Amino acid sequence: MTLLSVRGLGKRFGSHHAAQDVSFDLAAGEILALIGPSGCGKTTTLRMIAGFETPDAGQVLLNGRAITDLAPERRGIGMVFQDFALFPHMTVLDNVRFGTRDGQLATARDMLGLVGLDGLGGRFPDQMSGGQQQRAALARSFAAGPSLILLDEPFSNLDPILRSATRREIRRLLKSTGLGIVMVTHDQEEALSFADRIAVMSGGRILQCAAAREIYNLPHDRFVAGFLGRTNLIDGVADGAFCATALGRLALARPATGHVTLSLRPESIQLRPSDAADAGRITAVEFKGHDVTYWADWRGIELQVDALAGPHLNEGAGVIPHVIGRAVPLARTDTTPSDA
Numbered sequence: 381m382t383l384l385s386v387r388g389l390g391k392r393f394g395s396h397h398a399a400q401d402v403s404f405d406l407a408a409g410e411i412l413a414l415i416g417p418s419g420c421g422k423t424t425t426l427r428m429i430a431g432f433e434t435p436d437a438g439q440v441l442l443n444g445r446a447i448t449d450l451a452p453e454r455r456g457i458g459m460v461f462q463d464f465a466l467f468p469h470m471t472v473l474d475n476v477r478f479g480t481r482d483g484q485l486a487t488a489r490d491m492l493g494l495v496g497l498d499g500l501g502g503r504f505p506d507q508m509s510g511g512q513q514q515r516a517a518l519a520r521s522f523a524a525g526p527s528l529i530l531l532d533e534p535f536s537n538l539d540p541i542l543r544s545a546t547r548r549e550i551r552r553l554l555k556s557t558g559l560g561i562v563m564v565t566h567d568q569e570e571a572l573s574f575a576d577r578i579a580v581m582s583g584g585r586i587l588q589c590a591a592a593r594e595i596y597n598l599p600h601d602r603f604v605a606g607f608l609g610r611t612n613l614i615d616g617v618a619d620g621a622f623c624a625t626a627l628g629r630l631a632l633a634r635p636a637t638g639h640v641t642l643s644l645r646p647e648s649i650q651l652r653p654s655d656a657a658d659a660g661r662i663t664a665v666e667f668k669g670h671d672v673t674y675w676a677d678w679r680g681i682e683l684q685v686d687a688l689a690g691p692h693l694n695e696g697a698g699v700i701p702h703v704i705g706r707a708v709p710l711a712r713t714d715t716t717p718s719d720a
């Protein structure tokens with residue numbers, strides 16, 4: 381069932397379009413990440429959903445009800461900010477209690493229990509770790525009983541080592557609540573690992589909104605392909621299901637005709653050693669422990685190839701590239717941010 385429906389939201393600051401025709405739906409229990417470069421309109425979109433910013437165009441519906449004209453506190457939406465925004469002079473329990481509708485201590489205690497902070501309610505925010513403060517901020521946002529929570533760069537203030545473990549923990553917690561989540565992030569790995577669906581934004585618009593795996597495996601255009609991970613862009617001439625390229629005749633992930641640019645992720649190319657005179661050459665090797673990235677020159681094209689650290693190929697080694705799986709023909713739309 382659709383929990384949140386964002387329809388055609390637009391916002392201008394002076395002549396600058398911060399958000400244009402932003403539309404997406406969110407189901408109950410789903411986590412959606414808004415991702416894109418700095419200034420692409422992520423926070424403006426989140427703030428319009430929360431009610432802190434008034435849209436010039438479009439509508440926000442929550443549980444089928446238009447909330448676009450409601451004040452933030454009447455929307456039934458919880459929000460967690462980048463800096464957690466806990467009151468420093470209040471204990472954690474009082475912070476959470478502040479978030480409840482009726483000031484009930486029992487509700488506040490339940491919420492702290494839910495986020496695994498039983499027994500820490502008497503502490504002040506500065507007596508807790510970043511991860512604990514974040515859970516306290518979540519508990520406060522749960523306390524008013526919202527059906528939707530908005531997270532603005534929720535992990536950016538955490539130590540990089542703790543970040544991945546905290547993400548896993550918070551995802552599990554959020555999934556257990558069945559709440560809908562819209563998160564803003566500029567971290568690709570975070571979006572891919574934390575969210576069920578990702579909306580990639582540029583220049584105030586959503587370029588593609590799809591499940592995390594789909595957006596990585598089937599990027600719509602050059603911008604999305606390059607923004608979510610690394611990729612090789614290979615030109616070719618397509619004839620429906622296949623495309624003639626310098627890497628041979630490649631099967632396509634979706635039909636295309638004529639001159640196209642294909643996206644091939646670094647892990648979808650294999651380099652096989654070869655003594656042939658016309659073999660390609662390894663030009664650089666980046667050993668990363670578990671895996672290796674090779675750069676290879678193949679007939680004037682620079683390829684980037686990821687491989688598990690197995691038999692090693694040295695700089696200068698002769699190689700022939702083989703493509704595994706299907707190449708993705710990219711849309712020709714120019715999605716370079718024009719007014720960011």
Ligand SMILES: Nc1ncnc2c1ncn2[C@@H]1O[C@H](COP(=O)(O)OP(=O)(O)OP(=O)(O)O)[C@@H](O)[C@H]1O
Binds near residue numbers: 422
């Ligand atoms: N109150 C404001 N007044 C004027 N311009 C604004 C205002 N808020 C945002 N903008 C502009 O609107 C554009 C979108 O801003 P927004 O904060 O939504 O981007 P963002 O994608 O969240 O960026 P970041 O990742 O840097 O936070 C930017 O160019 C920004 O400078």
